[in-house]
Amino acid sequence: MPYCRNCPNNRYFGSSKIPSVAPTANGPLSGICADFAAGEAMLSITYQGNDKKALKMAINTPRDYFDICLKCGGENIDWHNSTIIEQ
Numbered sequence: 001m002p003y004c005r006n007c008p009n010n011r012y013f014g015s016s017k018i019p020s021v022a023p024t025a026n027g028p029l030s031g032i033c034a035d036f037a038a039g040e041a042m043l044s045i046t047y048q049g050n051d052k053k054a055l056k057m058a059i060n061t062p063r064d065y066f067d068i069c070l071k072c073g074g075e076n077i078d079w080h081n082s083t084i085i086e087q
Helices: 052-060
Strands: 012-015 032-036 042-047 066-069
Touching: 032 052, 042 052
Parallel strands: none
Antiparallel strands: 012 032, 012 066, 032 042
16 A cells, blocks of 8 residues: 655555646646555545546556655655555
């Protein structure tokens, strides 16, 4: 499971590879967001108007995509001790 080294977040992450489709001053940091469970599985994923190819790539290779903490905005994400459960 990913965790942020800047804050205690180990659940909500976004991707710098998929920008928000409607960036605003208070808008989301990413066009795709994932909620990870303590058991290392991805509980849910939300994407905002991005193509389905990008969504599928993020689901299949989350370590390559989810690199932004949605709690603090930090990009110091550690996947070192993670095992992704295929769904």
